[in-house]
Amino acid sequence: MTARLGHYRPLAIAALLLVCVAGTQAWVDVYRPAVNDEAGVPFTGAAVIVRSFAGQIRGLLADFLWLRVDEYAHRRRLVDGDLNRADDAALLPLVRLITWLNPHYVEAYALGGQWLAFHFGRPGDAVTFYNEGIRNNPQAADLLTGVAFVQWRLLHDNKAAAARVEQAANLTGDDMVRFQALWLEAHILLDGGDRTGAIRVWRRVAAMPGYRQTAEHFLAQIARGGAVPAAPGTPRP
Amino acid sequence: MQPAISVHDLAKRYRSVQRSDRAALLGLTLDVPPGEIYGFLGPNGAGKTTTIKLLLGLIRPTGGGGTVLGHPLGSVEARRRVGFLPESPYFYEYLRGDELLHYYGSLFGLADRVRRQRVDTLLRLVGLWDQRRLSVRKYSRGMLQRLGLAQALVNDPDLVILDEPAGGLDPIGRREMRDILLGLRERGKTVFLSSHILAEVETVCDRVAILNRGELVVVGRIGDLLAGGREMELTIHGANGSLARHIEAIPGATIHHGTDATVVVVPEQRFVYPIIDLVRETGGQIVSLGAKRERLEDVFVKLVGAREDGTARSDGGGT
Amino acid sequence: MIASPVLVVARQVMREAWRRRTLPVLALFGCGIIIASAFLSFFQLGTEIKFFKDVAIAVIFLFGAMATLVLVSTQLSGEIESRTIYNVLSKPIRRYELVLGKFAGSVVAIGIAVAPMVGILMFFMYVDQGGSLLEAAKAGYMLWLSFVVLSAVALAIASFSSSIVCAALSVLVYVASYLKSAVIAYAGMVTYSRLAAGAAQTFYYLLPNFENFNVRMAVVHDQVVPWAYLFRTTLYAAALSAFFLYLGTQIFQEREF
Numbered sequence: 001m002t003a004r005l006g007h008y009r010p011l012a013i014a015a016l017l018l019v020c021v022a023g024t025q026a027w028v029d030v031y032r033p034a035v036n037d038e039a040g041v042p043f044t045g046a047a048v049i050v051r052s053f054a055g056q057i058r059g060l061l062a063d064f065l066w067l068r069v070d071e072y073a074h075r076r077r078l079v080d081g082d083l084n085r086a087d088d089a090a091l092l093p094l095v096r097l098i099t100w101l102n103p104h105y106v107e108a109y110a111l112g113g114q115w116l117a118f119h120f121g122r123p124g125d126a127v128t129f130y131n132e133g134i135r136n137n138p139q140a141a142d143l144l145t146g147v148a149f150v151q152w153r154l155l156h157d158n159k160a161a162a163a164r165v166e167q168a169a170n171l172t173g174d175d176m177v178r179f180q181a182l183w184l185e186a187h188i189l190l191d192g193g194d195r196t197g198a199i200r201v202w203r204r205v206a207a208m209p210g211y212r213q214t215a216e217h218f219l220a221q222i223a224r225g226g227a228v229p230a231a232p233g234t235p236r237p
Numbered sequence: 238m239q240p241a242i243s244v245h246d247l248a249k250r251y252r253s254v255q256r257s258d259r260a261a262l263l264g265l266t267l268d269v270p271p272g273e274i275y276g277f278l279g280p281n282g283a284g285k286t287t288t289i290k291l292l293l294g295l296i297r298p299t300g301g302g303g304t305v306l307g308h309p310l311g312s313v314e315a316r317r318r319v320g321f322l323p324e325s326p327y328f329y330e331y332l333r334g335d336e337l338l339h340y341y342g343s344l345f346g347l348a349d350r351v352r353r354q355r356v357d358t359l360l361r362l363v364g365l366w367d368q369r370r371l372s373v374r375k376y377s378r379g380m381l382q383r384l385g386l387a388q389a390l391v392n393d394p395d396l397v398i399l400d401e402p403a404g405g406l407d408p409i410g411r412r413e414m415r416d417i418l419l420g421l422r423e424r425g426k427t428v429f430l431s432s433h434i435l436a437e438v439e440t441v442c443d444r445v446a447i448l449n450r451g452e453l454v455v456v457g458r459i460g461d462l463l464a465g466g467r468e469m470e471l472t473i474h475g476a477n478g479s480l481a482r483h484i485e486a487i488p489g490a491t492i493h494h495g496t497d498a499t500v501v502v503v504p505e506q507r508f509v510y511p512i513i514d515l516v517r518e519t520g521g522q523i524v525s526l527g528a529k530r531e532r533l534e535d536v537f538v539k540l541v542g543a544r545e546d547g548t549a550r551s552d553g554g555g556t
Numbered sequence: 557m558i559a560s561p562v563l564v565v566a567r568q569v570m571r572e573a574w575r576r577r578t579l580p581v582l583a584l585f586g587c588g589i590i591i592a593s594a595f596l597s598f599f600q601l602g603t604e605i606k607f608f609k610d611v612a613i614a615v616i617f618l619f620g621a622m623a624t625l626v627l628v629s630t631q632l633s634g635e636i637e638s639r640t641i642y643n644v645l646s647k648p649i650r651r652y653e654l655v656l657g658k659f660a661g662s663v664v665a666i667g668i669a670v671a672p673m674v675g676i677l678m679f680f681m682y683v684d685q686g687g688s689l690l691e692a693a694k695a696g697y698m699l700w701l702s703f704v705v706l707s708a709v710a711l712a713i714a715s716f717s718s719s720i721v722c723a724a725l726s727v728l729v730y731v732a733s734y735l736k737s738a739v740i741a742y743a744g745m746v747t748y749s750r751l752a753a754g755a756a757q758t759f760y761y762l763l764p765n766f767e768n769f770n771v772r773m774a775v776v777h778d779q780v781v782p783w784a785y786l787f788r789t790t791l792y793a794a795a796l797s798a799f800f801l802y803l804g805t806q807i808f809q810e811r812e813f
Contacts, residue, residue, distance in 0.1 A: 010806050017799035022761040024792035028768050031785040035771050055734045056770050060614035063607050104777070293646045296812040313648045321646035327639040329568075331575035343564040344647040388643065 041136050047100040054101055062102035069094050069111070091115070099133070106140045109133030113146050123154035144168035145181060148188070158192030179211055190222065198222060241396045241427035242269035242292060244303030244310075249287050249296065261287040263451040264301060269444075271395075274418055274428040276438040276459075279448035280541055285431045286324065288448070289400055292429075293321060306396055317345065320394035324401040324431075326385035330374040334365055334384055337373060338391055345392040352391075359387040364413065378405035386417065397421060398429045403437055415441050439533040449541050462536050468529040469509050471501045475521035483515055502529055561649040565657025566664065569631065573665035579623050583669040586619035587676055594680045605684050609776045612677040616699055620670045621730070624703045627665060628710040629722040631658040632808065637719060641813055652805040659711055659801060663704045670700055677775070691774040694781045701793040702769035706730060708797035709764065712804035715811065733764045764796055 043051065054061050069091055095112040098105050109130065117126035130147035137143060144164045152161035162185050169181035182205050189197035199222055206215035249262040262284040269275045279285050290296045292303075294311015308315035328337055335356055342352040360366045363383035368376070376384060382405045389397055402418075403411045411434075418428050418441050432438050438445060439459060446456040455462065473480070476499040484492045489504035503509060509526065516523055559567075573579045593611040632655070635641040644654065674696030678689045710726040717725065736759055768789050774781045 014799065014802060014806075017795065017802055018762055020795040021792070021799055024788065024795045025761050025765060025768070028785070028788045028792050031782065031788055032768070035774065035779075035781050035785050049735075052735045053731075055731070056617045056766070056772065057614040059772050059776060060610045063610050290813070295642065295645055313650060316646060317648040319646070321642070323639075323642045323646075326643065328643065329572070329640060331572060340564070340568055341643065341647060343559060344561055344644070344649050346559075346561075346648070 041103045043100070043103075050097065050100050058101040062098045062105055062108075065094050065098045065101070066105065066108060069098070069108070099136075103136040106133065106137050106142055109137070109140070110142050110146050113143070113150065117150040117154055123150050126150050127155070139171055141168040141171050141177065141181070144171070145184065148184070152188050152191070158188050158194070162188045162192070162194075162197070175208055175210070179205060179208065179214075186218070195222060238271055239307050240268040240304075241271045242267065242275075242303070242305055242429060244288075244292075244301065246301030247288070247291060247298055247303055248300030249284075249291060250299045260451055262291070262298075265448070265451075265453055266301075267446055267453065267456065269427060269429055271427050272422065272425050273443040274422050274430060274441050276442035276445035277429060277431040277448065278433075278435070278438060278445055278537060279454075282450070283448040284451040285448055286400060287451075289321075289398055289429075289431060292398065293319070317392070318395045320389035320392060320397045322385045322389040322397075322399045322402055325404060326381055326388075328373045328381065328384065328388075330372065332373055333370050334373060334376070334380075335360065335369040337384065338388055341388045342391045347392065355391060355393070359390055362390075362417065363387045379407060379410055382406055383410070386414065390421075394426065396427045396429065398431075400431045401433065402430065403432060403434050411437060435533045435537055445533070447537060447540055454540050455536075459533070462533070469503050469506055469526070470529040471503075471509065471512060471526050472524040473499045473501060473516055473521050474524055475519070476501075476516070477519050477521070479519060480512070480515055480521070483512070498524055561653045562657040562660060565649070565654055566661035569627075569658055569661025570665045570668075573627055573661075573669075578626050579665055579669045582619050582623045582626070583672055586615050586673045589615050590673055590676050590680075605681070605687075606776055608680060608684075609677070609687070610772070612673070612680075613695065613699075613772050613775055616670060616673045616677070616696065617702075619673065620666065620699055620703050621706065623669050624662070624666050624706045625710060625723050625726055628658075628662050628707045629714060629719050629726060631662065632711060632714040633717065633719040633722050636813065645813065651809050655711060655715070655801065655805045655808055659707060659797075662707045662711075663700075666703050666707065667700050670696065670703070674699075681775075687775060687778040688780070691771075691778070691781055694786060695771050695775045697786070698769040698771050698781075698789065701789060702766050705764060705766070705769075705793050705796050705800075708800035708804070712800040712807070715804040715808040729764065730766065733766045736760060736763050736765075765792075768792055 051058055072091060092112065092115065095108050095115075098108040099112070102108075109132070113126045113130040113133070116122045116129055127147055127150055130143055130150065133143045134140065134147065145168050148161040148164035148168070151157045151164065165181050165185040165188065169178050169185065182201050186198045186201040186205075189195075189201065199219060202215045202219045202222070206212045206219070208215075245266045247262060247265040247267075248260070251259045251261055253259065265284070265288060277285055277288070287296070291298050292305055292310055293316065298310070303310050305312075305315040306318050329340075332340065338356040338359060339352060342356060347355065357366075360369050363386055365380060365383050365387065368380060373381070373384070382402070386399075386402060389399065399418075402414055406414060415437065418430070421428055422443075430438065430442065442459055444456070444458050445462065447454045474497070476494075480499075480501075481492060484490050484501055484503075487503055487508050490508065491502045493500045501512065503512070513523060513526075590612045593615075594608050635644065645651070674693065677696070678692045681687050681692055682689060706726065709729050710722060713725045713729075714722040771781050773779055
């Protein structure tokens with residue numbers, strides 16, 4: 001009997017060690033979100049597969065792909081003089097890969113959203129792409145203003161666009177950037193016929209140190225019934 | 238006194254998926270008395286290396302068992318007091334000669350001071366003192382063999398197991414090896430020696446066991462194994478044709494004509510006297526006369542050849 | 557002083573790693589690439605340090621893994637193939653002591669090889685004021701932990717295979733550990749069975765998860781890796797290494813030479 005039990009001892013020890021492995025893995029998983037900045041990202045199956053193959057060097061791969069995208073984009077601009085070409089479609093898969101490998105690559109989301117909306121005439125896809133970027137990077141003001149511009153200019157959804165810009169304005173701690181976001185919001189609201197909303201926004205600007213005079217100027221213009229020009233620095237295609 | 242090595246019905250069968258099972262050792266029973274140089278002989282594939290590996294625990298027996306210095310085969314306690322020189326030893330090429338000995342000495346748990354002294358002594362003993370700082374990669378075949386012997390002795394073992402210790406050594410090296418082995422015996426050590434060089438075995442061994450196809454063919458003292466029969470050997474100068482005719486008429490006699498002498502072997506002493514008379518009559522000269530002593534090689538070939546032919550096993554006179 | 561056989565073998569492994577030059581050469585190459593990348597300036601303004609950190613972490617990961625595989629896959633298998641195993645196992649050393657000694661020596665040697673690369677990363681981060689040096693050291697430690705586990709895996713494989721097969725299978729296990737997330741995702745895509753989901757979860761818990769040791773963002777995004785996470789992952793690495801070492805010693809125990 002003892003001999004028979006002894007025969008199974010190695011198996012028992014191996015099983016015990018496996019239990020320890022599983023247990024410590026579960027223990028690590030409790031803390032993993034604290035160190036895994038990609039924990040809450042709902043990757044698609046394809047994204048998981050690509051990320052799995054890239055392993056620990058996926059960050060570096062994303063960087064190299066971005067260099068390629070950036071190089072190509074600037075070469076087209078400098079050499080060909082025109083970035084508005086439909087055959088930039090070749091770069092879309094690269095952008096998609098970059099965001100799979102590193103969902104915090106804000107520049108890739110911004111560029112991809114812009115291309116989809118203004119080069120390929122796919123504003124719906126652009127908003128979806130932007131929204132994915134915003135979900136993975138809720139603090140990225142660039143993406144919020146970017147999607148707002150698409151919703152406003154291409155989809156004519158002023159209400160949604162204004163809401164996004166409002167989010168961007170609440171994020172940033174920089175007064176200049178907040179001012180530009182609020183200016184854009186006011187413009188979008190006014191363009192959509194919401195004069196009340198526009199006035200409310202300008203009053204918020206007036207409360208910001210150093211911007212009272214500017215805000216009062218535009219409030220006066222609204223009162224006179226004039227249109228308010230777009231804020232400087234508003235993203236353009 | 239407890240045997241240095243004691244095995245009973247020791248067997249090893251190698252299992253193979255592609256071919257049928259191969260029996261390397263079939264029930265070996267052997268006792269090696271302590272303080273002797275014990276020769277372990279056999280043709281290629283007889284099972285000698287298999288036996289040695291079983292003693293050291295490098296492989297496991299499929300039958301039987303035994304002890305080495307009173308401890309189970311392959312046990313750590315046994316290996317602590319055993320030194321082993323494998324056939325054609327391989328060592329870490331990136332180490333120097335002295336470093337290698339220090340490494341193996343450390344595995345025996347030797348204290349630093351003891352280990353240092355012993356390494357220096359052994360390097361001098363095997364004639365590698367001047368090459369001790371050379372990388373093992375640069376050692377010749379003979380130097381590797383000497384280094385192998387040194388590492389086998391680093392723990393001052395009670396039992397030394399040597400597999401083909403003279404391999405790669407020149408005649409001077411072989412003589413030095415022989416002197417070392419004899420020195421070990423004088424100090425009460427047991428040497429278990431497996432070798433193909435029967436002349437060397439005959440010179441140093443007290444006892445031999447001969448293995449063939451996994452089975453023990455004969456075991457016994459050298460003296461007993463070589464204690465030949467009643468044959469007589471005569472060496473003659475100036476033999477002529479009449480002598481040759483006379484010899485041919487004797488059943489079982491042989492005659493060999495050399496450059497300077499003729500060697501005649503007759504089966505019994507009674508045939509010697511007529512030959513002496515004939516040589517005197519023909520003006521020849523008897524150079525030497527005596528009982529014909531067999532060499533180990535003769536015994537070996539006879540026994541192994543007999544087994545190959547399927548004839549009965551010869552009893553060499555017991556252990 | 558009388559050292560245990562494990563320590564004796566470990567020292568020997570470290571000496572071999574140095575004398576054979578493989579680890580020093582790999583470490584030198586890795587350091588060279590990291591230093592070179594610090595001086596490349598073709599990327600966008602403001603992201604140089606981020607790019608450099610990504611490169612450095614990737615180089616440490618790649619060269620460390622390569623050094624681990626090269627060193628460990630030749631330890632047991634190499635001894636058997638070169639027949640030096642006879643000399644070692646005829647000495648009073650237990651087989652599990654030999655395996656543990658090989659493991660201990662390997663992980664220390666790999667740590668020594670990886671340390672300069674981590675040091676260079678920390679140096680440039682200090683010069684560029686590009687983040688916390690402590691977090692960089694933690695990331696280096698975590699990478700070393702992943703090499704420790706990889707060493708245990710490779711030794712377990714080496715207990716029954718040749719050097720080349722050991723290296724190949726170790727790479728396979730390493731890649732498979734990253735791919736298991738893909739397998740689980742794929743299983744989730746193609747089937748809604750609870751049994752399949754349970755099997756996938758079991759798969760997840762029992763196979764090595766090298767992603768646990770990936771704290772790249774600690775360096776790149778200047779985030780903090782909690783000490784508690786470091787402690788838990790260390791225990792995970794210890795459990796996983798113990799499992800594979802146990803497996804390896806059991807297989808090696810039964811092996812005949």
